[in-house]
Amino acid sequence: MTIPPEAGPSDVGVLLDEPGHEAGEAGLAFLVVAVGDLRLALPLPAVSAVIRPPALLRIPLGPSSLDGLAQWQGEAVPVLDLSRALGHAGGTPAGARGRRVVLVLHRGQQVGLAVDAMVGILHSSADHIDPVATEDDGSRSAMVDPVMLDGVLREGPATILKTGLLIDRQFGDVDAAAARPVKAAGGAIGTPRSGLAPLGPAGAGGTDAALLVFGVAGQEFAIPVDRVREVLPAPREVARMARARAHLLGVMSVRDQLLPLVGLRALFGLDRAGDAADALSAGRRVVVVQAGTGHAPVGVLVDEVLEILRIAPGLIDPVPPLLAREPEFEDLDGIARADAGRRLVSVLSADRLFRHGAAFGDGAVADRGAEGQAAGQAARQAAEEDGKGMKPAPIAEEGAGHAGERFVVFRLAGVEYGLPVSVVREVLRRPDAVTPLPNAPDFVTGVLTLRGEVLPLIDQRRLLNLPAADAVGAGAAQCRVVVVGHGGAEAARVGLMVDSLSGLFTIPPERIGPAPAVSAAQRRLIRQVATLEDAGVAGSRLILLMEPESLLDMDRLAGLLVPSG
Template sequence: MMETEVSVNEFVTFQIEGEIFAINMAPMQEIIRVPQMVKVPKSPPSLIGLANLRGKVLPIINLRTVFEINEKEIDDSSRVIVVDFGETLGFLVDRVASVIEVDKSKIEETSDVQSIVKSEFLKGVIKDIAGFNMVMILNIDKIFEREFSELYSKKITEAHFKGRKIEEEKEEVFIEERQLISFLVANEEYAIPIENIQEIVQIPEHISKVPNSEKSIIGMMNLRDKILPLVSLRALFSLPEKELDEECRIVVLSLGKLSVGLVVDSVREVLRVSKSLIEPIPSILLKDEGSSEIEEICRLDRGKRLVSIISVSNLLKGKKIKEVLSSVEEEKTEMEQKKEVREQVDDEEQFVVFKIDEQEYAVPITSVQEIVRVPEDLTRVPKTPDFVEGVINLRGTILPVINLRKRFDLTEKPRDELQRIMVLIIDNLSVGFIVDTVSEVLNIPKSYIQKAIELSHEQAQLFSRVANLEKQGRVIQIIETKNLLKKEEIEKLEKSEEELEVEH
């Protein structure tokens, strides 16, 4: 695996345990504050957890753990350096210092360097630069290989060689462009991608009011024999009201099978701009990351003209707006409605969500036989794995019970009233699993479910998928129930079950 070099001389420097390190800027995407994280059982010790980074699941690695030095409490100075290895990873550091430029001739070998870091993790050293006596260049490739080589080395190598080739050919490829339609609202310029826009029409003579509707709903109009709800962008952005005049326009947006008219002060122009001029809005400006109405900024006229690009899906999230949109949807026949319901069900999966050690997990509802309280006493079974708490008699059937905390190598917890036994069917065997609490039955759209990042073999077997509910700020790990027990463990449980049934 090779680090793609944007500039061989550019490095970002950071501090760990009082020493200064640097990594090449090329694979680095950004530097962020330490986000909220979800812990992953059966993962490498260096993995602190998973975080949500603008809709993507970001694994975060503690470099202190990798370097086998004492952990440090996360504070205001702590940062996560986000690096792209084909899969995006975050590295926790004590503090980020600066970006430096270094002449290759100043990079020396590390053979004589004494550091908290093993020499295998260093690829060079820079002396007397940017006010530092010595800056050690980390070999991120080596760190990555040590932590995840079992599952990723081949995949990531291929991804980086492919990325390198793209970079080398970039100058020969035509510049990718995006088409936007820009308009004014309260003298500020906004834009919407042209693919979201059906048409632009003038304000009609008559607008039908919608009783008891949200302030942003102006009313409804007839557009070629179809009802079109009208929404004020001024009201959505909490700007002062303005009387509709001849300059105002209605930008007709497409929302699947529905259309909505967005009322703006005036339409300015159709823009065709290079993607290089468009960048995500800085996260510090987001009120609620992942749900902001403005997602990107387009810089024109050398940065003198800024155009805010609107996310149509985030703009019209309000409950009352959705109710109005639903109320004006064209009537469907009973057959069409039934078909729509079937399609909607097919596009979702149903899960039972539960918690262990304050982390959320889910199992498909089809694998859950029932959920029962934990009895006061469980019958111990000799010659079974440590995580088997015992067995209970469930309506005449001997049910083995497993402590899921022990199965996930987590600290034990005293019994309480909230704990439950989830009875799952694994390879035709009913097995009970003790969890801290069962939260809910949740329908999750398939579009929110993605393949989990493989961090270790056992973790990948147990948690093959993850549900990323970014609007709710939740990352739910989906358990592959058939892999909760190994084949030999199932055989032992079946044998113990048969022996107990004979005794009874």
């Protein structure tokens, strides 16, 4: 039986679990695929699905044949380019017509093999399988290491590929089950659960305040980290409420719950045209704030997330009395003097923002009438149509407890990585100058001084064998340093250079699973991956979760480096 590529899998994929999957009366069953001029037969019992090329997320420290990670039915699956895995330079063009990804089960883990096309399914018998030539006789099978082949099917002709041996050669011949760490109940591996606790103390005294700093119309504002639930991409549109004031932008839908949205530009008169016209332009973020237990969350629309700032309470001054009497300053809890007073950051009151969100109840969200119901339906519909997705994490229902662990998420070379909030001390702007450190590993760019403490600065692109970033340009201004550490003042701390800060995310435990094992270094640094549903997008958003313990061990990090390519 042969299936031409044109009649192959749908946009989602073909599940190979129908009768005939296992060897039956017809003998042995094989899936035949095309890779260049080769026709390769894969044992059908090992094949779980054939899908169209999915969206891929690059995973660092992997073999050169690894295209990246794909999401398949809630699982993160590594995808190999079969042509490169067989030693053919260049690989298969990503946009080639007929290109497919064959999912096979290997050591309890799904692995994708990208091929040029699916040729069909063949049934054969053991006496119709000829041995593979061990010398170059001009045949196509001679283009592949004979050790990787298990015979030639006369019906094809097609050469049987040992998929297990091929995958072991790419990822290392290790027991994947033993390599995977055991996931602690409800938490990240090797790290304490953070829940919604604030960032840990900077020193033994534990008196410093942690603030999430964001920009609005060129000015800096902040909210205490312990009042921030998460940071989401701004939706493309929101449902406006009748008779609402200008700064009450409307409601957006997050996991079928309505989130009131407050615009700081209009609230503080920073944009005289109001937020409505371009409030939801590309790149803006929604900071989800919760005033306290029993209070519903409120979304605050900001231009960008800048940093997580740790500052002594004595450097946060109350609003001057003359200004405090003005209505527009009622929403501030104080003004922080950062960088020795060179920067002034307005600290917002979570309680006041909550009351703004509750104002929607005056004839809007709380209104059970047709207008209120229509607005809610419109908000949910807007979220469902949002290609960027508005479902990175659930918002727990009031009084139901918190739905997951919080992570600080940042970007590197277009990929998102996460660290538990419990180990992140703060997030800083990248310093203009770094002091070199003689005889340091290549990935240590130097040291920086933070409030009298000297920290090694790790270039994560070098550590993860990623392409070097441009030193100048629009992206350079977004670079940040994530300060990671455990315990008190005597504990080790390091600074991690990242491309930009995405924000805070609350990730449910059921959305965190083991990362596919592709190399020893990757297993040490990236043991878990979060799979988050995105509305209107085929597949899911993947966030690679890094292992803090390994990042803090300089000697072990130096031993993890492997040659790129």
